[in-house]
Amino acid sequence: MALKIRLSRGGTKKRPIYRIVVADTRFPRDGRFIEKIGTYNPMLAKDNEQRIVLDAERAKHWLSNGALPTDRVARFLTDAGLWERKPSNNPQKAKPKAKAQERLEAARMAEEEAAAAAAAPAEEAPAEEAPAEEAAGEEQAEA
Template identity: 45%
Template sequence: MVVAMRLQRFGSRHSPFYRIVVANRRAPRDGKFIERVGTYNPFPRNDMTKVCSMNFDRIKYWLSVGAQPSDRVSYLLGLAGILPPHPNRHLLKGTPPASSEETQSEE
């Protein structure tokens, strides 16, 4: 069985709330899951902080037995320090791509 860590969407229209779950990769997005290991609220609170809570022990366990995180979950785990920073961070909104030539010589 191929196991994935991914986001499961809750909330109403235009105000999503996500659970970080461990599920069979073939299961539907909002369908059956094995274990819930955290939550993520993409909307910032009044102090402009986004809330993401995780059960680090269970996440480390599932990563050790071969669970594959989705792109967004691996990005969140990179921010939390569990995984190395996500390599495709330039694909996310608001961050410019890292260029190979930082400065151009003026002649």
């Protein structure tokens, strides 16, 4: 039997309160559980001592018996000093998906073409302007 230490939701609509329970993974989230080991009330201020109430001894017992905490409960247990939570790192999640990468590549190519087009006439423009300046200079000299 695989055990989880997880949250079971209670309370009314938009006013949740959670029980921290030990349950078989096959049981529904708000259904049957083996033991209630604490509560979590997210509506209370973060510095309120009643926000997270946890029976540390029972949690330690269940952890030693092989129960695995969910991510949120692992945070609570880490704060209580009962569990060492490994920081998660998924650099692949931050990367754009295939369609977005195609759009970025197309935009980059268009930007390079625009930069190349802007650079080419800029090199030829001083050569065309020079005779016009000389002609203007000759007209002023004659006047």
